[in-house]
Amino acid sequence: MQEYEKYGAPLLDRKSEIDELIKTPNNQYPLEINGKLENLPVIRVRIQDPIYRLANGRTKTMQEEYLVKHPEQPTDLFTKDEGSYAAQKAQHEILCKLAADANLMKEFKDGKEQTAPIICTVAGVVVNGNRRLCAWRTLYYGDSKKYSHFEYVNIAIIPRECDEESIKNIERKLQIQKTLRADYKWHAKAMMMKQDQAEGTDIIELTEKYDMKNKKDTGIFLAAFDYAGEYLEKTGRAKQWSIVDGDEFSFRKFAEERKKISEQDKKELFETLVFQLIQNHSGYSGRLYDIIPDIAKNLDAIYEDMKAKMEAVETPKGETEEESEKEQSGKAEGVSTDTDNDTVINNGDGDDLDLLGGEAIETGKYAKVTKAIQNGVIDNVSEIVTNTIDNQKALQAEAKTSGFLIGQLSKASSYLQNAVNNGLTDKSDITGVSQQIKNIEDSLKAISDWLSAKEGK
Template sequence: MTYETKVEPSRVRAEMIAERVAVSTETETFHEYQNREHKLPVITLPLHVPIYRMANFRTRTAQQSYLRREGKDAGFFQQENEDAQAIQHQILIKFAEEERDRSIASIIGVLKDEKQRLPLLITSLGIVVNGNRRLAAMRKLYGEDSSQHRAFSHVKCMVLPSTITEDEVVEIEVRLQMKRRTELPYNWIDEAIAIRELRDSGKGIKDLSALMNKSKGDIEDAINALAEADLYLSDRRGTPGDYEAIDFAKELFFDMGSSLSSKQGEAQEMSRRFAWTLVEKRGKGGLSGRVYNFNPMFGKKADEVAERLAERMGVELQTGAEEYLDATDDDFDIDIVEAGEVSYKPLIALFDDPTTREDLGDELLEVWESIVEADKGKKRAQQPLNLIQQANSKLTEVDLTDAAPASLAAIEKQLDAIESNVARLRTVVAKKKSDGAKPS
């Protein structure tokens, strides 16, 4: 038997909770509300009474995917909607069954063994602020076997003051999530959504840093990564909000946010196409090696990659005489491209064409591999000079003023060895210079 979701009217829940709070003799100390200690009343409620909080950041990605997959309206996940509560229950069950790094048992596993140890945190209307997954787990277990798990017919809850605001509820959720490192963490997208929504609500970067235990740079990186993720999903895939499709690509989107912010115009769009191609290759298992090694492709090496790829594909990036672009009979705002200016539009068009995109992605990876190998060759060719410069720098730093008398003989031996190595290297240099001067 499965648990059947039931939502009592908010008035009924409020009255039931108020009655129990009025006679409660038990309290729990709570520190995450208004930055001070509160003694919150603890009550017991029937299992069906508390309702899941729909604005829970942890479930935001799963909610978005459900809306897209089922073709539901954006406003489906309303707080008092019984159908939405049922779907939220299924989403939370999935999270409740997860284990973290195989070292922390799932919530369901813990509840089977230990029952409810900590009360849920709810509002005066019965909305669960902390403990949504635990409530879902208890309902699942009770629905499967009400006799074996009869302890879950009622749940303990500590109740926040009725004066609490939605902004304060959000702060409590974030504070608890950032504080409790033993809990299953937000995924990177849900965390980025939380950061962006808190910022959009008026919180400054400094306040966000304190609230989320993150540096200013971490906060900005998360916002930029989410912006790039939204662009990819809407402009490339045509599936805005389908965050579950890119959950695997955290590093790439964070690197996009960092690398692309310093670029503009066509150069930025070209680099963005390179990065989108890497996301798709990674998703299909066609990207070997560490993602970090590919970052220069759409970062500092993007111009070189574009030139090599254009040459390979027979695409002309260098414009000739003055060229008039994007003009129509009714459009007098004509873009003029100066003679000799590089335009990435032809290459961008190939990446945006579904008929050429796949093959172009393979070509892109081959171009990148050739650039990496060439760079390795340059490093090997430069290595002798670098080593000799380092050795000379070390010798320049030597001061024998306070050298121990007992070490002087050993120093002489080392100097003899150095002179021998210098003579050997000079012979090699002379030969290479001589060979280079001979006509081929």
């Protein structure tokens, strides 16, 4: 068999063969189409005859990623000519990964044979069964003797009057609905929904079509997809959707919590922190989506700890604050900044990109800390976030007791005495000490003012 014959017979050959075979089908296959039960004619064709459906929603995001990773290919590879060898071969590569992910390759390799027919149009385009066909072809083309049972495959032909919307409905019914399939990539499903939405489908109909819980769930799901796309762009990996395969719930939680924050610069800080943790999964040992609500709840405390960290590194020894500020206004070593959109890109090989926040926020309480995180000035971000949250939870537990105030003051007094006893040496680094003393003095004044007011009642 010639290479160019492996992924679909010419259009006229496919159509004429199917037209002839459906006159005397082997049997029938019942399938509901547009609310009506149809008995589709089942015929047997050579494995190389059908072509993959390039408009298959399951592969849309993976096609985007394929084009990013293969810049030598034309951008209209998957849309210009459905039957082209190059497009079908590329689609085969994509489907091989999906077939492996779904364990289909292993099942058929271990001896499983075809049971149900794949669903095709009268032109031999596969509506349902693309991954199975891919797995069979891979095995048969690799060892035609061992897998001779895949030389011919059974296909069921949908009525020729079925239009694109009917085909989409079949796909939704057979591939997406949770009662039948649980392995659809979340971002692929979201892209299909976004396309339907752009074509005028309202959120109520989307919720029903795609078996979502309710309108709110649909809205959060689509927002999560948008934020995932934003995240990929900001980390220099636009459209590489496989990177976020396992992050659906993290982006869902992010979308839910972000809309509760009113200040724009605070939204930016929250986004930067969450995106940082998503990018560096190793920095957090638990389920990431569980900590996202805690980040939102303790955002001000996290900001204060990040600010203290930033101030501790902002004025290195031997420099004036003015000199240091000029140096830090740029970014961390090896990083360049696009001033139009505040995008930060590492100048290295691209494997260790620095993280970006959202829109360029130049003013506001949280802006400077946000930029320090984005520019790599503050390190160990994941550790600071988790430590702050743990500390806040402990404080909140203690705060429920009447002895909370005196307990905290006792701890502070003990720490300060320890600093006096052991820290006043020539070896101690004094960077940031003045600022910490000021913070302590401000806190003591606030407590003293409160105490005076309480005693004066």
